[in-house]
Amino acid sequence: MRRKDAHPARTAWLIVAGLVVFMLVLAGCGSSSDSSTGGSDNELQKLGKGEGELNLISWAGYVEEEWTKPFEQESGCTVNDKVAGTSDEMVDLMKTGQYDGVSASGNATARLVAANEVDPVNVSLVPNYKTIFSDLKDQPYNTFDGVHYGIPHGRGANLLMWNSNSVKPAPTSWDVMFDPTMAAKYKGQISQYDDSMSIAEAAVYLKFHQPDLEIENPYELNEEQFDAAVNLLKEQQPNVGEYWSDAAKQIQAFGSGDNEVGTTWQYQYFALQEEGVPVAASPASQGFLPKEGATGWSDTWMISSKAKHPNCMYMWMNYIVSPKANAEVAEYFGEAPAQSLACDKTANKNFCTEYHADNPAFWKRVYYWETPLAECGNGEDDCMDYNDWVKAWTSIKG
Amino acid sequence: MTAEAVVSKRPAGRRLAGLFYGRPRLQVGALLVAPGAWLVVLYLGSLALLLITAFWTVDPLSGEVVKGLSAENFEALVNEPVYRDIVWRTVRTAILVTLTDAVIAFPIAFYMAKVASSRGKAILLVAVLMPLWSSYLVKVLSWRTMLSQDGVINWVLEPFGLHGPGYGLTAVWLVMSYLWLPYMILPIYAGLERIPDSLISASEDLGASPFTTFRRVILPLAFPAVVAGSIFTFSLTLGDFITVRLVSNSQFIGTVIASSITNDLPFAAALALVPIVVMIAYLAVARKLGAFEHV
Amino acid sequence: MRLSRKAQALLRLVVGLGMAFIYIPLIVIGIYAFNSSKILKWPPPGLTLDWFSKAFESESARESLLTSIEAGVVATAIALLLGTLAAIAVARHRFFGRETVSFLVILPIALPGIVTGVALSNTFTQVLGIPLSLLTVIVGHATFCIVVIYNNVVARLRRTSGSFEEASADLGATTWQTFRLVTFPSMKTALAAGALLAFALSFDEIIVTTFTIGAGEETLPIWIFRNLFRPKELPIVDAVAVIVIVISIIPVYLAHRLSREEGGGVAGKGGGGRVEAEATAIP
Numbered sequence: 020m021r022r023k024d025a026h027p028a029r030t031a032w033l034i035v036a037g038l039v040v041f042m043l044v045l046a047g048c049g050s051s052s053d054s055s056t057g058g059s060d061n062e063l064q065k066l067g068k069g070e071g072e073l074n075l076i077s078w079a080g081y082v083e084e085e086w087t088k089p090f091e092q093e094s095g096c097t098v099n100d101k102v103a104g105t106s107d108e109m110v111d112l113m114k115t116g117q118y119d120g121v122s123a124s125g126n127a128t129a130r131l132v133a134a135n136e137v138d139p140v141n142v143s144l145v146p147n148y149k150t151i152f153s154d155l156k157d158q159p160y161n162t163f164d165g166v167h168y169g170i171p172h173g174r175g176a177n178l179l180m181w182n183s184n185s186v187k188p189a190p191t192s193w194d195v196m197f198d199p200t201m202a203a204k205y206k207g208q209i210s211q212y213d214d215s216m217s218i219a220e221a222a223v224y225l226k227f228h229q230p231d232l233e234i235e236n237p238y239e240l241n242e243e244q245f246d247a248a249v250n251l252l253k254e255q256q257p258n259v260g261e262y263w264s265d266a267a268k269q270i271q272a273f274g275s276g277d278n279e280v281g282t283t284w285q286y287q288y289f290a291l292q293e294e295g296v297p298v299a300a301s302p303a304s305q306g307f308l309p310k311e312g313a314t315g316w317s318d319t320w321m322i323s324s325k326a327k328h329p330n331c332m333y334m335w336m337n338y339i340v341s342p343k344a345n346a347e348v349a350e351y352f353g354e355a356p357a358q359s360l361a362c363d364k365t366a367n368k369n370f371c372t373e374y375h376a377d378n379p380a381f382w383k384r385v386y387y388w389e390t391p392l393a394e395c396g397n398g399e400d401d402c403m404d405y406n407d408w409v410k411a412w413t414s415i416k417g
Numbered sequence: 418m419t420a421e422a423v424v425s426k427r428p429a430g431r432r433l434a435g436l437f438y439g440r441p442r443l444q445v446g447a448l449l450v451a452p453g454a455w456l457v458v459l460y461l462g463s464l465a466l467l468l469i470t471a472f473w474t475v476d477p478l479s480g481e482v483v484k485g486l487s488a489e490n491f492e493a494l495v496n497e498p499v500y501r502d503i504v505w506r507t508v509r510t511a512i513l514v515t516l517t518d519a520v521i522a523f524p525i526a527f528y529m530a531k532v533a534s535s536r537g538k539a540i541l542l543v544a545v546l547m548p549l550w551s552s553y554l555v556k557v558l559s560w561r562t563m564l565s566q567d568g569v570i571n572w573v574l575e576p577f578g579l580h581g582p583g584y585g586l587t588a589v590w591l592v593m594s595y596l597w598l599p600y601m602i603l604p605i606y607a608g609l610e611r612i613p614d615s616l617i618s619a620s621e622d623l624g625a626s627p628f629t630t631f632r633r634v635i636l637p638l639a640f641p642a643v644v645a646g647s648i649f650t651f652s653l654t655l656g657d658f659i660t661v662r663l664v665s666n667s668q669f670i671g672t673v674i675a676s677s678i679t680n681d682l683p684f685a686a687a688l689a690l691v692p693i694v695v696m697i698a699y700l701a702v703a704r705k706l707g708a709f710e711h712v
Numbered sequence: 713m714r715l716s717r718k719a720q721a722l723l724r725l726v727v728g729l730g731m732a733f734i735y736i737p738l739i740v741i742g743i744y745a746f747n748s749s750k751i752l753k754w755p756p757p758g759l760t761l762d763w764f765s766k767a768f769e770s771e772s773a774r775e776s777l778l779t780s781i782e783a784g785v786v787a788t789a790i791a792l793l794l795g796t797l798a799a800i801a802v803a804r805h806r807f808f809g810r811e812t813v814s815f816l817v818i819l820p821i822a823l824p825g826i827v828t829g830v831a832l833s834n835t836f837t838q839v840l841g842i843p844l845s846l847l848t849v850i851v852g853h854a855t856f857c858i859v860v861i862y863n864n865v866v867a868r869l870r871r872t873s874g875s876f877e878e879a880s881a882d883l884g885a886t887t888w889q890t891f892r893l894v895t896f897p898s899m900k901t902a903l904a905a906g907a908l909l910a911f912a913l914s915f916d917e918i919i920v921t922t923f924t925i926g927a928g929e930e931t932l933p934i935w936i937f938r939n940l941f942r943p944k945e946l947p948i949v950d951a952v953a954v955i956v957i958v959i960s961i962i963p964v965y966l967a968h969r970l971s972r973e974e975g976g977g978v979a980g981k982g983g984g985g986r987v988e989a990e991a992t993a994i995p
Contacts, residue, residue, distance in 0.1 A: 111679035267941035550960035656824020
């Protein structure tokens, strides 16, 4: 009467099948995630008392004790910071709903807004916003349908960095990383950023070296331009030593000699110099840019739509673009401050000039990270969208 | 007192025991209801949900999961050659690691089970178990520093004009073989322990050389234990992404799942089905080879 | 087994090399814990005890240690309960689906951790709508700890005869009395050894934890992972790792003693270690 269960796997699969049906019903009937409407009605209208705590997501080097401690004392908001290495990570963390704000780059802002993860920012509650450089205000990456979604933090270009002892002569062009013959010289020692934004780096290179592709905006690429950029990166792949996303990991890799040349941020460059590693980058006189220009980023502090400490977040947004704090973070990280009055407060009196903080013309050669969309500027819908970029990145890495 | 009154005044324990008496299926049911709920409803249910999620897609801009049925993810997995490369690379590494560990673990386990003195056995056992208690991350970090340009391995090999493997697939194979070794040693040890010494003596008495005894008596009897251990080495390699990220630049199934989960959950779910299918098949084969029978 | 002197020597050599292979990376990390420089160049320029004192002072390290212990204890407790129940059912009864139960129990540990992590995380956030937290971590850990307890208890129950329990019932004991006075004492050491191994697995677990932990919590492995590349923190991580290894000698020794106590009616030599070995083997 007791049948022996001779096929446990099969029985288990039957159970799974039953559960699949059950789950389908559950998931189908279950309410979809709260799709709250965006729009100005979600803006904070009045600034209240601080809630005592603030949970931030930021890039490495943006939230450091040096300027966080005074903020904590002033506002009573204890700051907890989570460092993320890519915009994808930031978007993912925001979706957990456990953070109050994020320092988002252009390839995250549009996505956060579309997913209703962030609320509009009432800039009248942020007094220091008035004196922010005007070419940072009302930009397509921080203002959507005329509504302000964040406070500009600062901007910078991605750097070409190399070990001055091993990479000679000093490169003036990205071809040391993208030209197949030149890159092969440093096989296994190239450090490329591990994010689909690298496709834009290749597009910037091709814009200069292959003008017949007619690339205008490295983030708006039709199929032909996109394939060219992807192929360039596929040719680079065998020479890449490490695809980095953790700034500290890249510091370690350059420090131990495992990587000799790569794309990086000023943050790592400064850290390596401090450790005495012989690194060099395109000099300030060149605007830190190789001849093709570079991709870059203009970051925006955004407030989560699920923020539990909105008052603290507003206080932080006002604080971080206050002249002194913005000067400190800009100098620490190595980026151009968003706050025009910060230029008087920097330790290096030439800082703002070196970093072209007040030079809109300069930033025309820096292509801020953007979210690639199918709708191109030319009115057509044939550009590759973000999903295409991400999928392509996986096949580039191989 | 009437008999009824006596019966109804029985303490709960007795009533429970009475309830179970003669109803073995009720006993089994009561025993299994809690673990069953946990494993079947929660765990298998989660796997079922994963299966469903694999048929969903994601909105390219907002990243929101779109709950319509679509085979898009599976099409991508099948059509894009890169995913075939990644799956094969992962499976290949898993096979290599398993073989390597089997080869290294067997002599150690054999020595522990059949050759060492009782004190030696105890010491070796503790020695093998200790690394299980040191953090996986720290072990990987140790290898990362050892393999780096300025690390121990290069430092040792340089005087001979040689060079360490550096980071890459070789490093992944090396580090994983290292990490999972105790998981192979212990089952093989248990399996060898179960071989009665009398069998071995009998083989020797019948005139077999040690090698023949090994080949024709010990190995076949220990083989199921090797298979049992291999389940761990194979499975752990198949899903790992941390080691792969720390000592190499390559993409394995685990790394692609971990990075896809942030912006394309359905795709990550679809890819996650691959190791599930592989392991179920592996477990079925392992069962046939006797890994699940002992004691 | 009779081996020639040459064969024995060769075997000893192989075992020695194997043990060296196992321990050299641990020793290297141990040395780095005393490294006076923050750069990971080998050989280290000098030695210092600084990192150990900094490790003791580090609040985040202490907090994550406590969180890990908390998660481990609760997960092990849940696993003890569920694993024992399942083991008793399988070892002491025959029923349809018995092999299925055996198969199901193994799945959480046979399937890669990333699958368990992704699946559970998906269920928590998408279907159940509960935020990730230490609780979800504990659920994840308990799921794969069940099999460890289960293995141990099943192995033990299979070795002891069920007739003792039947005799107890015949003598008038209730279900609970039988369990408390007959079954449980014979399982004690198996439970203890299993619990120790389950705790070890939970304590060191990183993959499932990564997917199921909330933003504000940290277990010790998560803390280590977060600090792996912070140049200022790395030597402290090494020091913490060394401390954990040293302290863990205690539970390993305990587990070993427990399995030795289980002498009794075990056939064949070497009861010691069998329990640990069986805990990682398949039922």
